[in-house]
């Protein structure tokens with residue numbers, strides 16, 4: 207192939223622009239990205255060579271070499287890994303084939319700091335070379351292809367790249383950075399060495415650089431022809447805990463997660479017994495932009511005896527812990543394990559269970575810590591990841607109880623951070639249930655008329671306003687022996703909390719109001735299953751409740767939004783016998799049609815107060831106007 211010029215995919219151009227402009231303040235990360243690509247390429251070769259040892263050619267030792275040429279102002283990162291064919295070079299370096307690209311582009315805001323964080327998460331890898339280079343030349347040959355099928359890819363990182371066929375004796379890839387004016391610091395051994403030490407020490411392959419010695423005659427350091435390793439070359443997770451500093455753990459996290467921030471917590475263990483494996487698991491400090499995508503694969507890499515097997519091995523973590531990043535290195539799995547096989551393996555099941563317990567343990571130690579800093583960390587975690595953790599209640603029966611203890615809610619006593627244990631510990635004497643209300647927003651929940659009696663009696667009610675809450679409630683029925691009970695379902699039964707006098711009075715009122723209730727039932731027969739007197743209201747004239755076991759108004763709305771039809775069941779209208787409006791209604795000698803209007807307005811208002819939508823808002827407005835004028 208003679209030299210051909212190609213245009214970058216539109217997204218690449220945009221990303222290139224962003225990378226070079228927004229990541230400059232942390233420019234040395236390009237070295238981490240390129241060394242990581244080189245190491246990945248070697249991992250891939252090792253993996254493919256399991257079935258085809260000939261791919262090693264005459265070079266079985268996998269390594270990364272970094273060199274520079276002061277005259278030419280180039281810095282070169284070479285590996286003898288898998289390499290790329292011409293098609294691969296064009297598709298891997300000229301397009302962004304990842305599925306998240308669209309989402310990613312949609313998230314960009316033009317705010318450099320935020321965008322830089324996003325880019326980090328997304329992992330632009332290779333393109334980060336353009337932060338310091340005004341041209342990158344990649345010379346590569348796919349392992350297994352003959353020497354004359356090498357490829358040279360070259361670009362200035364603007365709109366185009368060039369491709370041509372070359373002869374390349376060794377397999378693998380050389381990434382040659384033509385440094386920009388002012389970036390000469392990367393032509394110094396100490397600078398490159400210290401950056402590699404900082405970011406890439408854990409890489410399990412040797413990273414080699416030419417040795418420097420002191421030339422007394424010239425009175426300066428000179429580069430020799432001898433190569434020496436500049437990293438420890440032992441996989442970080444395989445070292446013992448005492449050998450790894452917190453900084454190294456954090457760097458490793460940043461490397462595998464593309465996060466720019468340190469993790470919230472991590473756990474590193476060697477598990478022995480029936481199944482033998484090492485786990486190094488991290489909880490990020492911030493949610494990634496695609497946290498909500500349940501199809502997104504997990505963030506845990508699988509190694510078998512330090513040989514990289516696959517990224518994002520979802521079978522190693524339950525879906526609700528998809529935000530966990532890290533490495534699991536198994537001593538038992540076969541090297542040629544496939545994703546399908548993983549799903550069925552008993553060893554993997556044991557690893558998943560063990561790792562889940564570790565992650566929950568990490569969260570518990572933050573949540574239950576006496577230290578304020580840990581508590582704050584947990585609160586921050588909950589804000590970002592709480593909704594995802596709630597998915598676990600239905601997914602992971604084994605850990606239901608542990609999960610429920612980790613949940614935090616808003617309540618009528620505090621706007622956030624109320625655990626079920628807190629709730630139970632301050633429950634009123636004689637209180638047999640954990641009361642909650644679901645609503646579309648905190649404001650709607652707080653102002654719901656259904657809460658009035660609970661407020662009056664000082665009984666705490668959990669305010670559940672996350673979309674997953676209704677779903678969570680279909681799996682979480684009780685906590686420490688106390689059932690969870692909706693305040694908007696069924697007749698209010700405060701059990702021992704309600705005194706006998708109140709009960710008696712309510713029954714008497716119901717009796718005396720019977721004619722009114724019958725009239726209301728008749729007027730609302732198409733809309734309400736029943737009309738009854740309630741003790742749950744204090745300030746409001748009426749409210750809507752559904753029967754125990756029926757779909758709540760809130761859930762019906764969620765289902766509708768999701769395009770599903772909720773089973774229709776008419777709600778019950780409850781009225782407050784003490785309220786002036788109800789009294790007026792009772793005393794009114796209005797005509798039948800006027801009474802019907804009043805009844806409809808009462809019902810509509812109860813629907814609105816509950817956060818519901820009126821089926822015929824115009825009719826409501828018309829009736830209210832008529833009443834205002836009347």
Ligand SMILES: Nc1ncnc2c1ncn2[C@@H]1O[C@H](COP(=O)(O)OP(=O)(O)OP(=O)(O)O)[C@@H](O)[C@H]1O
Pocket residue numbers: 239243244247285287288289290298299328329330331332333378379
């Ligand atoms: N040294 C290399 N040898 C072989 N292939 C490479 C090399 N560097 C990059 N590639 C190929 O180019 C692709 C794009 O690289 P890039 O660094 O942009 O993203 P990535 O490595 O896939 O993603 P991430 O940086 O998020 O891990 C890689 O997936 C790989 O296929």
